[in-house]
Amino acid sequence: MTASNPLKPSERMKIPRQEPLEQDPQERSTNFLEVSFGFDMDRTLVEAQRCLDCKTPYCIDGCPVGIDIPGFIRLVLEKDYVGAVRKIREANYLPAICGRVCPQETQCEEVCVLAKKLTPVAIGKLERFVADYEMREKLFEAPVIKEHRDEKVAIVGSGPAGLTCAAELAQKGYRVTIFEALHATGGVLRYGIPEFRLPKEILDLETERIKALGVEIYTNFVIGRTATIDELFDEWGFSAIFLATGAGTPTFMGIPGENLSGVYSANEFLTRVNLMGAYRFPDTDTPIRIGKEVAVIGGGNTAMDAVRTAKRLGAEKAYLIYRRSRQEMPARQEEIHHAEQEGIQLLLLTNPTRIIGDAHNWVSAIECQRMELGEPDESGRRKPVPVKGSEFVLEVQTIVEAIGQKPNPIIQSTTPGLTTSKRGTVVTDEMQKTSRPGIFAGGDLARGGATVILAMRDGKQASVAIHTYLADKRAAQLPSHL
Amino acid sequence: MFRIVRTDVLAPTVTRFEIEAPFIARKRKAGNFVMVRLDNQGERIPLTLADSNPASGTITLIVQAVGKTTKQLCAMKAGDSILDVVGPLGTPTPIAMHGTVVCVGGGVGTAELYPIARALKEAGNTVLSIVGARSHDLVILEPEMKAISDALYVTTDDGSYGKKGFVTDQLKDLLDTVPGIGAVFAIGPLPMMKAVSTLTRPYNVHTLVSLNTIMVDGTGMCGGCRVTINGAMKFACVDGPEFDGHSVDFDELMMRNRTYADLERVSDQKHACRLAGTTQESLR
Numbered sequence: 057m058t059a060s061n062p063l064k065p066s067e068r069m070k071i072p073r074q075e076p077l078e079q080d081p082q083e084r085s086t087n088f089l090e091v092s093f094g095f096d097m098d099r100t101l102v103e104a105q106r107c108l109d110c111k112t113p114y115c116i117d118g119c120p121v122g123i124d125i126p127g128f129i130r131l132v133l134e135k136d137y138v139g140a141v142r143k144i145r146e147a148n149y150l151p152a153i154c155g156r157v158c159p160q161e162t163q164c165e166e167v168c169v170l171a172k173k174l175t176p177v178a179i180g181k182l183e184r185f186v187a188d189y190e191m192r193e194k195l196f197e198a199p200v201i202k203e204h205r206d207e208k209v210a211i212v213g214s215g216p217a218g219l220t221c222a223a224e225l226a227q228k229g230y231r232v233t234i235f236e237a238l239h240a241t242g243g244v245l246r247y248g249i250p251e252f253r254l255p256k257e258i259l260d261l262e263t264e265r266i267k268a269l270g271v272e273i274y275t276n277f278v279i280g281r282t283a284t285i286d287e288l289f290d291e292w293g294f295s296a297i298f299l300a301t302g303a304g305t306p307t308f309m310g311i312p313g314e315n316l317s318g319v320y321s322a323n324e325f326l327t328r329v330n331l332m333g334a335y336r337f338p339d340t341d342t343p344i345r346i347g348k349e350v351a352v353i354g355g356g357n358t359a360m361d362a363v364r365t366a367k368r369l370g371a372e373k374a375y376l377i378y379r380r381s382r383q384e385m386p387a388r389q390e391e392i393h394h395a396e397q398e399g400i401q402l403l404l405l406t407n408p409t410r411i412i413g414d415a416h417n418w419v420s421a422i423e424c425q426r427m428e429l430g431e432p433d434e435s436g437r438r439k440p441v442p443v444k445g446s447e448f449v450l451e452v453q454t455i456v457e458a459i460g461q462k463p464n465p466i467i468q469s470t471t472p473g474l475t476t477s478k479r480g481t482v483v484t485d486e487m488q489k490t491s492r493p494g495i496f497a498g499g500d501l502a503r504g505g506a507t508v509i510l511a512m513r514d515g516k517q518a519s520v521a522i523h524t525y526l527a528d529k530r531a532a533q534l535p536s537h538l
Numbered sequence: 539m540f541r542i543v544r545t546d547v548l549a550p551t552v553t554r555f556e557i558e559a560p561f562i563a564r565k566r567k568a569g570n571f572v573m574v575r576l577d578n579q580g581e582r583i584p585l586t587l588a589d590s591n592p593a594s595g596t597i598t599l600i601v602q603a604v605g606k607t608t609k610q611l612c613a614m615k616a617g618d619s620i621l622d623v624v625g626p627l628g629t630p631t632p633i634a635m636h637g638t639v640v641c642v643g644g645g646v647g648t649a650e651l652y653p654i655a656r657a658l659k660e661a662g663n664t665v666l667s668i669v670g671a672r673s674h675d676l677v678i679l680e681p682e683m684k685a686i687s688d689a690l691y692v693t694t695d696d697g698s699y700g701k702k703g704f705v706t707d708q709l710k711d712l713l714d715t716v717p718g719i720g721a722v723f724a725i726g727p728l729p730m731m732k733a734v735s736t737l738t739r740p741y742n743v744h745t746l747v748s749l750n751t752i753m754v755d756g757t758g759m760c761g762g763c764r765v766t767i768n769g770a771m772k773f774a775c776v777d778g779p780e781f782d783g784h785s786v787d788f789d790e791l792m793m794r795n796r797t798y799a800d801l802e803r804v805s806d807q808k809h810a811c812r813l814a815g816t817t818q819e820s821l822r
Contacts, residue, residue: 237757239575239582239622247759276624278757282561304759308771315764315771315790317797324760332581332754338808341581341606342754343801417793464758466776 060133063105071106073175074099081397085367088251088335091394094155095178100185104132107177110169115179118167120513121220123147125164125179132182138195141186145199148512149223149266150216152191152258155184157249158509159388191261198268205229207295207526210288212279212467215243216508217300217499219266220515221522226269228523233294234271237278240331243302244500245508247323247331250361252368256330280466285474285495295529296494296522299482300515303461303500309353313411314457318345318419322354322362322458329365347453349373351422353408354458355385360392362456363400374400375450379407379427379440405429405440409447411455421451463501471495479504488518489525496521539619543596548678551603552646553612554588560595562587562625568653569631569748569780572597573756575622576610583607584753584775586650587626597623600649600678606805627756628779631746633657636720638664640712641687642705642734644726645671648679650748651725656686658723664688666716668708670726674699706733713741721746724783728792735783745783749774752797765791 061068077093078084084091095103107129115125123144131140144151160166160180168176190196209225211218214236226232240246242259267273279285279301288294306321308314325344328334332342350371352363355378367374376395378385381404385392396402405427412421426446429438463480475483475491481504482497484490490497498514500506544556562572571586589598603612614620631654639658643651648669659665667687671677672695684690691708692700701708705726713719722745724734731747738745751763751774763774766787772778 237624238755239624276622277561278624278627281626281757282565282624304757306759306761308761308764315766315794317794321761324754324762327754327760333579337801338805340579341805343798343805345797345801417790466757 060130061105061107061109065108068106068108069170069174071102073106073178074103074181076178076181081394081399084252085364085398088368090255091252092156094184094188095181097185097189100132100182101135103178103182104129106170108169114167114169115164115177118164119147120163120509121148121516123164123183128186129177129179129182132186137186137189138193141190144183144186148516149220150262150512151183152187153216153245153254153262154509154512155180155187156254156258157245159507161389163509191258196265198265199227201227201229201269203229205231205526207231208233208293209522209526210235210292210294210297211300212285212297213237213243213300213302213499213501214241214263214273214275215300215302215499215511216245217302217501217511217515217518218243218298219263220512221298221300221498221519222271222515223266223269224516224519225522226266226271228519230522230526232269232271234273235277235279235283236273236275237301238331239275241273241275243300244304247327248358248361250326250330250365252364253361278466280470285467285471289494295526296496298488298515298518298522299467299490299495299497299501300499300511301464301467301501302511303503303505304464305462305480306457307460307462308457309408309459311408311410313413313419316411316413316419317417318347318453319411319455319457322352322358322456323461325362325456326358326365329369335365335369344369345454346370347419349375349450349452350454350456351375351377351408351450351452352456352458353377354460355380355387356458356460357387357391358461359456359458360387360395362458364395364398366454366456367398367400371454375403375452376400377403377406377408377422377424379405380437381405381429384437403450407440407442412449419453419455421449422455423447423449461500461505463504477504486517487521488514489521494525496525539621540623541619542614542616544616545614548600549676551612552649552676552678553601553603554649555599555601555611555614556591556596557599557620557623558595559597559623559625560592562623563590563595563597564592566590566597566626567630568633568657569628570626571628571756571779572599572623572625573627573753574599574607574611574620576607576614577621580621581607582622582754582756584627584750584756584779586748586779587653588649589653600646602646605802606809609806610809624756628775629777631657631723631780633661635662636744638666638716638719640709640719640722641665641667642709642722642724642726642730643667643669643679643683644705644724644730645676646678647726647730647748648683651723652679652682652686654723654725655683659686663720666712666719667691668693668705668712669700670694670705670708670730672696704733705730706737709734709737713738713743719743722783728788728795731783732786732788732792735786735788739784746780747783747786748780749778749786749791750795751775751779751791752795
């Protein structure tokens, strides 16, 4: 028993995990409205009672940004929802986003004590509820910045890493400017993650909250083109720079037929729909082409987003083609489950070998072969091996390749002295420092393709490193007798 | 927002814009382009930078009204603002001393050719220019091209001005008669650039073309602009837009560029209806 929770641990363990409210699968597969409605207040209060408020809260270690999870849940039990979201914001400035897109099942919820024998506390859904409550009741107040500093810090890219780093540094009193190449902020949160998983209204609001800290944002500004990194230091007067340009360059399989009309990279397909609003064409000007039958290649979250988007755009059959088995799929379980509910057909242990076109150079089919799992490879996953003579042809008119992204090379190629890896990522140490003093990097640019929350972790880590770097610089400039 | 400070109609469907964009104006090089989005519903379209003035902080775009967005843009006036302009994008044209070069512009492609021809002239080349158009009224930038060329040849398809025929007819004459042509720069419609590349191949003259492709972001993110160059996949927005004409798979690109032809007509017609609707309302 604690002050906030009158139930004994044995009683708390009897409460079943609450299930979130969701839009009906049939209905939602034809619209772009949010799939999950999360918890209502009743479910939130019941679920919060399940937390055992452990003496050693493993969940905090399981959270890449170290949110005081038992602390915010205690406030939920006291019905102090705004206090709860402020507690989260001490560690993570973007709770409404994390409550929606974080893979809690492999992080905080995986290590929840209840997960061993029962089901873990639905930490993600609780986070989302308090963030949405604050938003709905318009109770957000920007944190007061106690001390203002003169140094200017530039953040390149306004995705999860950039936004987080900006929020942290602005709260420390630095003058922060974000440079964004696209016309809208958010990076992958904007162009990659669909409306039905993360409504853009929420992203807009979180962005406004970052501006409320005094952060300046330049959109339509490509670092490496509109201005270089060295110009930011020498002409613009920035003292430190955080690079967070993500992994925005698509990769293609390299099979015949990829340049036929009707073949998209996941980036192009999702950017057309999410950033450019192609699902509202011709009310918007950007078109998208969707066949009766669509195949998406890949097994990650991006592939899931693409195939579920294809279904919503009117595909009668939407296939997901993945060369390994379900266990090896990198996508979140929740996303795979949602996709299947919506009628997505998973073609597992299947690998495309060529794309077939018609007389007008349009995709008409995809040839695949069956795979079986062999010995484990470098990644520890069992390697898919083709089954001889198993080729078959699937009629499709649209193909989306979602097999991974690489960092965009524009900054690396225009910034002398910046060390990059073979994979094109910017090399950093554990403090996110790059090979050049004053330049830090994080998120997918340094990792090569990871999650929103790990990008946010890097942004936060970089803000600490930049703070230390600038403090050291300040100290070095002081006269020695002080 | 990016304010239009001046417009000039160069031909019946071709307008020149001067637009305030000080950061882009400072960095522009020959061969660069910008992505433009007119309003919140707008698409992003690539437009080549025809010129810039770092002192006044303006860039120059020359636009032919062919689709929904370019028609909407060409209806805009000085004082109006464009929502988004980003750049300068793409790899600038490699400007070197070749000796004698031939610069070939077809239609509105001449607008893209002009800054390159000027840079080549400034680098010390002897610049022979060919400007082609369907008819006299579509010939643009003739005085500008003349000023930076050692010789200028104009061709029209219908013979209404200059020499009757295609730019390739004139180019063949030059290749046959002028010794020491070191390079050819050709910008215009894809069939024209293909014809130029086919013509120059047996002469073994290095030929650079500028590819217009499908593009969404223009920074290497979507891959919609992928083209096959010597059998390898390249992105026109970052690896180009200029490529060795002898290595380009033009036929594939021409087919890819037709991907949205019917939907573009839908968008265009809707725009036309909206304009007609507004006119009727304002008449009431």
